[in-house]
Amino acid sequence: MKGESYRDFDATELYCPLCKRAVGVRKRLLLILPQGEKYDYTCAFCGTSVGDKLVTMKDKGPVVLR
Numbered sequence: 001m002k003g004e005s006y007r008d009f010d011a012t013e014l015y016c017p018l019c020k021r022a023v024g025v026r027k028r029l030l031l032i033l034p035q036g037e038k039y040d041y042t043c044a045f046c047g048t049s050v051g052d053k054l055v056t057m058k059d060k061g062p063v064v065l066r
């Protein structure tokens with residue numbers, strides 16, 4: 001894991017093992033956990049799950065500076 005200041009990035013392309021190339025992905029809320037929300041990324045072409053991500057409340061909350 002790297003990137004100390006990255007935010008809730010949205011991966012727009014991930015490698016799909018079925019399509020054998022980087023593909024556009026759909027982000028889908030998989031489940032809500034006490035520690036955050038789990039998102040599933042599926043290939044836009046074949047629907048294969050190509051990754052998932054857990055967005056913790058800490059990561060998720062936008063920091064509003066006043």
Ligand SMILES: [Zn+2]
Binds near residue numbers: 016017045046047
């Ligand atoms: Zn695919």
